[in-house]
Amino acid sequence: MIDAIALDPVLLAQALIRRPSVTPADAGALDVLQAAVEGLGFVCRRLPFGDVDNLYARLGEARPNFCFAGHTDVVPPGEGWRHAPFEGVIEDGTLHGRGAADMKSAIAAFVAAVARIGKQKGSISLLITGDEEGVGLNGTQKVLGWLKENGERLDHCLVGEPTATARAGDTIKIGRRGSLNVELAATGVQGHVGYPAKAKNPIPPLALLVTRLSAHKLDDGSAHFDPSTLCFTTIDVGNPATNVIPGEARARLNIRFNDRHTPQSLIAWIEDEAAKVVTQTGAEISVTPQVSGVSFLTPPGAFTALVADAVRTVTGTAPQFSTSGGTSDARFIKDSCPVLELGLAGATMHKVDECVPVAEIAALTDIYAAILKAYFENPPK
């Protein structure tokens, strides 16, 4: 007997929203999902790592294995909601609540799509993490490692993040830029402003480096990506005195980079620029990088065409391919199989009064069902 909650994506989305699963808390959200998919015949595996719970569920044993990936965790609600953030209230055809857009409704839409089309030749799986909105250490990355160790192959993956600009299916993310954070620290010698010769001010060398890095054009974009961008986010000296040359100055930057760079190539470039400023000024400058994501790209081909055609069949409009926006767990999945991102409109995600029209959840369910049908009729190589 299939539970009503698996057949109706709005009921399941509401049930998920009613679990306040603010990262890393699960609050029973994965239990709700597991019960719904077990009713459809999925074999479920809970994969807790650290303080995070994750779920891998699979329907069928044969290949190809089509995987839907997503997360049940949400960002904190914040204050001032019109409707309580964890009640899943529907008003005037719109579902309200934290996770309505990002991305509990998409998970519910996928489950309802599977319930509609039933078991296929091949397998359908769900990789759902409770650690996407946090640091992402104990979520998708670890689950993918577990899958590999246990001989579980994913052939193609769809991530249900809210990638649409206005309507479900209007945009398919075929890639995302990578993200690199770097802290620069210039060290000099503290001293009296009246005797600057006896001190070494780290601010001018740091300012010089900031200017050099900011003035550099990283690239002109590539076939599928916009140009890479570099932004300084802070410069800190924190000197309360008017008569002291400080001993240290720091700055931080973030680079969103396309497929023309690797974190290593960017770090090498920054270190090289820092070395030039050191030679020129005699200051000491340290460069501390932290890679938060590499870029990924699933180039247009059989898989993207299949998904785009399925969307057009349902909505009547061809989707846009895009590589804009922040990072997502697709950056980990891309090492396992081709991955695309397709979900609801993200206009209200992470905001107060997050909401999504019920009709959009229905449309996304139709889209996911059409993709699954087309996929198993003619699996892309």
Ligand SMILES: [Zn+2]
């Ligand atoms: Zn998300």
